[in-house]
Amino acid sequence: MSTGSSNGRAGTGRAPVPAPAHPSLRSVRDRVATQIVGRERELDLVLAAVAAGRDLVLEGPPGTSKTTMLKAITAQWGIPLLFVEGNADLTPAKIVGHHNPARVLREDYSADTFVPGPLVQAMRDGGFLYIExxxxxxxxxxxxxxxxxxxxxxxxxxxxxxxxxxxxRVIASMNPFDNVGTTRLSTSVHDRLCRLSIDYQDESAERAVVALRAPDLPDGLAGRLVPDAVAVTRATREHPDVRQGSSVRGAIDTALVAAELADLRGIAAADDERYPATVLDAMIVALSGRIHLDEAAETTPEQVLTEIFQDRFLLTGADRPG
Known part of the structure; x- marks a missing residue:
């Protein structure tokens, strides 16, 4: 990677990450890869884009490792990651910064009275401004x-x-499933940003994520609870009444809540006849707020989750070990 000036202007001559200041891209990739599961291709593409001096929009549903990747990359580079939530209240003054009113009254306007916003802070510190x-x-x-x-x-x-x-760098994220309160981005915006679509991981990768994020599940439950939690969570994304299903975070919480419920109820093994009902209760707590129903659907999140539970545990016989 070549070294560029601190003021790469418009055009294609934006300065890549200077080589003397940062580890090699391969070593960064190898270290970051130990912190995420099943995102090798996406990690390569994100690293290549930002190392080339590009700004980037990550398009995908929540819970698909976007933030995890950016945190790991900026940590390896030793630069800040500043978060901003995009909404109607995000004015230019909020993102650029403002002058402290009390100090202005005492001292008048000056550079010293300016309170930098996340954009200015990221520019000065060489950080990533992450706009969700x-x-x-x-x-x-x-x-x-x-x-x-x-x-x-x-x-x-x-x-x-x-x-x-x-x-x-400016890194933006968008949820393709959410079109309420959003605006269509102009051609000029798209023309200045690289884009990467990030979808949900496959089932085996999501099982690995749950096992990684919930490492202390009881031995007698973990072997079934992890695949069950992942299966019911993935089913929320395919239910006809659901506009947007849950991310793998829902599976993590389902497993964790179910384990605590099992402890409260004295369930030590997954072959206990009370195990399926315990998973259903955990699903209601962990998933009901994470699924978004179609506006025309005449049902409730609890009814949808009960249907998914019945399909997993009753219709397919998945309540039997193995």
């Missing part, structure tokens, strides 16, 4: 971001010009 729900941000805020993306610099009134450090 990017397509919910107002148009004037997106325009402010486009200036920083295209020019690697912004002008702040009464402060001056802020030049981005070489490692500054």
């Amino acid at each position: 729900e990017f397509n919910r941000a107002p148009e004037d805020t997106l325009n402010t971001l486009l200036t920083a993306i295209a020019d690697r610099t912004i002008a702040v009134p009464r402060v001056g010009t802020i030049d981005a450090a070489p490692t500054f």
Whole structure:
């Protein structure tokens, strides 16, 4: 990777991550890969894009390792990761920064009275600005971001010009399943961002994720509880009445809650006849708030989850070991 200036301007000459300041891309990839499961291709693509000096939009549902990857990458590079939630209240002033009113009254406007927002902070520190729900941000805020993306610099009134450090990147995320309160991004926005679609992992990878995030499940339950939690969670994404199902986080919570319920009820093994009902109770707690029903559906989250439970444990006979 080549070293670039601290003020890569518009065009294709954006400075990649300077080699002397950071480990090699392969070593970063190898270290980050130990912290995530089943995302080798996506990790390679994200690393390649940001190392090439590109800004990036990650398009995919929640719970698909986007944040985990970015946290691990920035930790390896030793740079900050700043989070911003895109919504109608995200004004340019909130993302750029503002002058402290109390200090302005005492001292008048100056660079010293300016409180940097996440964009300015990320530019100065060479961090990643991670904007979740990017397509919910107002148009004037997106325009402010486009200036920083295209020019690697912004002008702040009464402060001056802020030049981005070489490692500054804008990383945006969008949920393709959510179109309520969102806006269609303009061609100029799409033209300045690379894009990567990240979908749910396969079943074996999600089982590995649950096993990793819930390592202390009782020995007598873990062998069945992990695959059961993953199976019912994945089924929420395919139910006809569900617009958006749960991510693997729902499977993690289902397994954890079920294990605690089993302890309360004195269930030590998965062949206990009370095990299926315990999983159903855990599903209601862990998944009912994570699934979003179709607007035309005449049902409830609890009814949907009960159907999924019955299909898993009653109709297919999956309540039997193995």
